[in-house]
Amino acid sequence: METRTVMQREREEQSSKMSQSMQLSSQIQKKTFTSSDEDASYSDFYPIIPADLMSVKELLDMDNLPRHRTWEILKETLAANKGYRRDEWTMFGNEAEKVELDVIRNQRVLRKRVDTMALRKQAQNKASAHLRYLERLSQRAPDFAVPLRAHTVWEGMTVTLSCIVQGCPPPKVTWFKDGWPLRMSDQPWNYSLQQKFGVNSLEIRRCSPDDAGKYKVVAKSPLGEAMTFGTLVVNLKYENAAQFGSTFPPTWVREAESFTLQCTFTSALLPSLQDATWFRDGIQLHPSNTVDIKTADDNASITFKAAHKELEGVYTIQLRTCDEIQEHSAFVYIEDASAAVLGGPASPLAVQVSDVNKDYVFLTWQPPSADGASPVEGYYVERCVVGEGEWVRCNVNIQKMCYYPVSGLKEGTLYQFRVRAVNQAGAGRPSKATEPVLTADPLQHTRTTVVKVDRGRTITVTKDELEGEVKAPFPPTNVHACEVSDTYVVLSWSEPEPRGKEPLTFYVERSLAGKSSWEMASLEMEVNSPRFPVFDLIQGQQYLFRVRSINRHGVSDPSEPSAPVSLGTQEAVPAAPHSVMAVRDTDTSVLLQWKEPEEKDDILGYYLYCSERGKQDWKTINNKPVTKNRFTVHGLKNRQEYMFRVKSVSRAGNSSYSDESPPILVKAAISVPSAPSAIALLLCTGSEMVLGWRAPARHGGDPVLEYYLDQREKGGKTWREVNVKPAKKRQFK
Structure with missing residues (x-):
């Protein structure tokens, strides 16, 4: 244990x-x-x-x-x-x-x-x-304590543009020229940028016209931005300014042919001055498919691929120099081409399209200057779908006036139109075709609303979507006559409100005033737009018109009848001018003047005619009506006597000829000579002196005969006559 x-x-x-x-x-x-x-x-x-x-x-x-x-x-x-x-x-x-x-x-x-x-x-x-x-606490938005200022320098000088910018933190400074950032790497030998202690400077060495412009400095920091502007003007040396050398004179061109106008210059144009500008009757011309404009160092030209009467007029070229704008002008005449038939009339001009609708347009034009072998009786109107090349006649009967309503067109189609004059010999040459015209609803933009939403998106809402579902259409309103002639009446009305989403067409009905029976005016014709011309009316009768709307759901009740309508009276041709007078101008031209008739509201212009004395061979001067009551006639023979007469032009046609002018001798008019120049002391003794001078640059159309001399004491203001008897030589003792 x-x-x-x-x-x-x-x-x-x-x-x-x-x-x-x-x-x-x-x-x-x-x-x-x-x-x-x-x-x-x-x-x-x-x-x-x-x-x-x-x-x-x-x-x-x-x-x-x-x-x-x-x-x-x-x-x-x-x-x-x-x-x-x-x-x-x-x-x-x-x-x-x-x-x-x-x-x-x-x-x-x-x-x-x-x-x-x-x-x-x-x-x-x-x-x-x-x-x-x-x-x-110490931060501060950018600010220019000393802004840029404008500078004007001579070509070849050095200029420094400077400004002082303040701000904390120090802002970033950027230079601009004419809105574009200025890069020093492009021309480091010409530009130099420095920035010290808030002072920003741009040094431009050996200034040229290319350096001229608007300079801008922009200072940016997180607290904002500031900017300042300054303009630099570079004056050119006078010895480099170009002047007109040879210029184009008055020119005559046949219809349908091409022509070129050209000018040369005494010296090459500077790069900054190569902007010669062309005008016709004060309207600037621009390059296009039919117009070609070129400007080189020592010349400028304008080329037209085909001449038409609409191109006739005063052509002007402007050239900007150091201290002024120089210009040169000359008239270009377009002559009639050969007639389509022997004795046939010339071609009309200035065909214009207005009141464009889905299936309807309204045409106007000007009558030709030459009737041919007989007076012009009327006109044929032709149309062509762009791209097809086939011309179709629109009117069966001759249209007497220079306007016509065209109906029965297809919606959303590009059309071109032209006109032919007709006399007893037949139909003449066609006019210049109009620009392509698209048939469309002119009120479509009023039925569409564009709503802007977030992130720049837009939503298009049409009025049809807001009106709800409309089955049986309502009747149109406001039926009335918008155009009345002696051969037709053009009806116009307003579409019903609400219209509905379904496409609308219309029936046009007519009745004699006081009758209760109505008949169809648009037989076998679908009317898509609120315009309808009615031709088969009787002169002196009054008519009532009403319209019904149609969609795929049915036909509306008839509209309220229009007011009584009747054909108008035929327009009268205008009165002829009077008091035709010719005045001497140059050795090949005269100045023609006349007084207009009292009733001139419908007058479009005037045609001029000339003939040598005693021959009665009258020639047409201009093929495009002159709108003023004075005109300089070129291309006349020197020392030959001519007579002139004039016609008024309106939509109703040409007037009769005016009275003939008194004969005039073609000769340069005498004018006051220019002043002598280069007065020099040729000899001087104790009791006498001999003076000499140069003759005037312009003698005024007649040789200079005599000279008078004046003198005054130095410092005095009173001139006293030296010789009572005129001196015939360019020396005086």
Whole structure:
């Protein structure tokens, strides 16, 4: 029993040693440092030494146990071991305590160092925040204390554009010329940019006309942007300014042929001045499919691929020089081409399209200047679908007036129109075709609304969608005559409201005034637009008209009848001008003047005719009506007598000829000569002097015969006559 107990205690003692060793090892390995914000435990400062494996009670009762020799030996052995262990454990505890104190001291040093770093970081953050606050207080949006100013320099000089910009943070400065960013890399030898202490400057060396323009400086920063402008004007050297050399004279071109007008210059145009501008009757011309404009260094030209009567007029070219705008003008006459039939009339001109609808247009034009072998009786109107090339006649009967309503067209189709004049010999040459015209609803834009939504998107809403579902259509309203002629009446009306989504067509009915019977006016004809011409009316009768709407659901009730309508009276041709008079101008031209008739509201212009005296061979001067009452006639023979007469032009036709003007001899008019120049002292003695001078640059159409001299004292203001008898030579003693 005692032996078993001793062995058991030995095992427990060994187990306790191992447990204590593992516990100390665990405490050393898992030791961590605590910061100043954590509380250290008691065990961190004083190590806990475990008690002996044997309890106190067992030690006290040890002597009361039965005695045995083996037990005595074991007891002595245990006592010796216990003393050794106690000494060993005491030494280990002292060393552990020293280590623990070193650890605590190191902890305090580390904790102090960590606290110092934290305080330093906190101070740095506070200082940085304060600096940012001060920086925000000092921030300022960009502003130009001294803006750019305009400069004017001579060509080849150096100019510096400068400005002063302020702002915090310093803004980014960008230069622009005529709206484009200025890049120094393009011409580093010509441009130089500098930025010092807020002063931004742009130096331009050897200024040329290309450097002229509007300069802009933009300063940007996170707080905003500012800009300033300045204009640079570069004056050219006078010796480089080009003048007109040879110019184009009055020109005659046959109809349908091409022609070119050209001017040359005395010197090459500068790159900045190559902008010769062409005009016809004051309207600027631009390049197109039929017009070609070219401007080179020493010449400028304009070319027309085909001549038409509409191109007749005064052509002007303008050239901008250093200090002025030079111009040259000349008249271009378009002569009639050969007649389509022998004795046939010339072609009409100025065909215009108006009142375009889905299936209807209204045409107007001007009558030709030449009737042919017999007077013009009327006109044929022709149409052509663009791309097909086939011309179809629109009217069966001759239209006497210079206007006509065309109906029965297809919606959404491109058409061209032209007109032919007709006399007893037949139909003449066609006029110039109109520009392509698209037949469409002119009120479509009023039935469509575009609504803008987010992100730039749009929604198109039509009035038909807002009106709801409409099945049976409503009748039209406001039926009336919008155009009345002696041969037709054009009816107009308003579409019903609401119209509905379905396409609408119309029936037109008519009735004699006072009758109750109605008949169809639009027989076998689909009317798609609120316009309808009625031709088969009787002169002197009054008619009533009404209209019905039609869609796929049915036919509406008739509209309210229109007011009584009847054909109008035929328009009379205008009266002829009078008091035609010609005045001498140059060796090949005269100035023609006349008085307009009293009733001139409907007059479009005037046609002029000339003939040599005694021949009665009258020739047309102009093929486009002159709108004024004076005209310079070119291309006449020098020293030849001419007579002139004039016609008035209107939509109803041409008037009769005016009375003939008195004969006039074509000869340059005499005018006052220009002043002599270059007065020089040729000889001077004590009692006399000899003066000489140059002849006038312009003699006024007749040789200069004599000269008069005046003199005044130096500093005086009164001129006195020198010679009472005129001097015939360019010297005077």
